[in-house]
Amino acid sequence: MIRVLVVDDEALVRTGFTHILNTADDIEVVAAVPGGGAVRTVRELRPDVVLLDIRMPDVDGLTVLADLRRMADPPVVAMLTTFDADEYVTTALRSGAAGFLLKDTDPEQLPYLVRALAEGGTVLASKVTRTVVDGYLDNSVREPTAVRLTARLTERERAVLVLMAEGLANTDIGERLHLSTGTVKGHVSAVLSKLQVSSRVQAALIAERAGLLTPPQDGDSAR
Template sequence: MIRVVVVDDEALVRSGLELILSAANDTEVAATATGAQAVQTIARVRPDVVLLDIRMPDTDGLTVLRELRLFDVPPVVAMLTTFDSDEYILTALRSGAAGFILKDTAPDQLAQLVRTLACGGVVLSPKASSALVDGAHGAAEDDPQVRRVGLLTDRERTVLKLIAEGLSNADIAARLHLSAGTVKDHASSILGKLRVSGRVQAALLAQRAGLLTAGTTERQRPPHDTAPRP
C-alpha cells in the first residue's frame, strides 16, 4: 500500500482527496492535516507520499516542505495548487518537491499520479505555462544551465527526455531495453553534468531546452513499478 498524508487548510479539500484516494486498492490515506499540524503528523505517520497545499494561512506549504526535507528519510512531496502559474511553484521545486498537482485534476487521474510519485517519477502539470519555467530564469538561449544540455551524450539526452516525461528508472530501462542499474548510472551522470540536485530540476531544464513537446510531462506509470530515484 502507498501511504499518503494530505495537508490542506480546507477540510473539504482534505476529505475530498481522502475519499478519492481511498477508492484505489493500492493507496491508503494514513492521515490528513492542516499546515500547523503537518510536520508532527508526518513525523508520526511516516507516509510514502505527501500532498501538500502550497498556500495555507497558518503554516504555508514552503515552510512545511523545508522542515520535511530535514527528515532522515524525507517523504516524496507534491505541492497542491489551484493555479498552474502559482509564483511559489518554482521555489517549491527547487526546494525538493517532486512536482505539483492542480486541485482541479480529474479524480480518476489522482491515484495514478500518486503512484508515479511513489515510484520516483516526476509529476508536472501539462498546463504549466512557459512563464512558469522561463520567467524566473530569463531567455533559455542565454542560460548557461540550458547550454549544459549540450554536454550530454545522445543516450543521456534520451534518458533525460524520459525522466522529464515522468518515467522511473524501471520504466526507462524497459523502454530502452537497458538494465535498471545502467539507467541509474545514466541518470546520475546527467544530474552531474547539468549540475542539478534532482530529477525535477533536470525535468524543468529539459523542458526549457526544448526536449519536450507540450503535454508530455504528466505520464501514467504502471502501478507495480517501485524503482528508487538516484
C-alpha cells in the same frame, strides 16, 4: 502500498483526496492534516508521498516543504494549488518539490499521478508548465547554459533525460531503453550530477530550455 499524507487547511479537500485515493487498491492515505501538524505526522508515519497545500493560513506550505526536505530520508512532495498560475510554484520547485497539481485534478487521474510520484516521476499541471518553466529559469539557467550543460551528457544519459522529462519513472525508462532499473538509477544520478541539479523537475526544465523537449499539451500529466 503507497503511503500518502494529505496536507491542506480545508477539511473538504482533505476528505475528498482521502476518499479518492483510498479507492485505489495500492494506495493508502495514512493521514490527512492541516499544515501545522504536517512535519510531526511525517516523522511519525513516514509516508512515501506528501500532497502539500502551497497556501495555508496556519503555516506556509513552502516552510513545511523546507522542513521536510531537511529530513535524512524525506518523502516525495508534490504541491497542491487552486490557481492555474501560482507565483509560489517556481519557489517550490527550486526547493525540491517533485511537482505540483491543481486541486480540481480529474479524480480518475489522481491515483495515477500519485503512483508516478512514488515511482520517482514528477507531476506538473501541463496547462501552466510553460509559465513555470519560464519563471523557474528566468534568473537561473538560460538557454546557452542549458545547452552547455546537456552537452556534458553521453548519448545514453541524454536519452534518459528526455524520458525523465516526459514523466517516465525509472522502471518505465528501463523498459523503453531495455535497461535494468539499477542501471537507469545510475544514469539518473549521473544526469543530475552533470546538470548540477538536485531533482528530476530541475533536470526536465533544463532539458526544456536546451530544446530537447516538445511543447507541453493541455491537461495535467505525470512528468
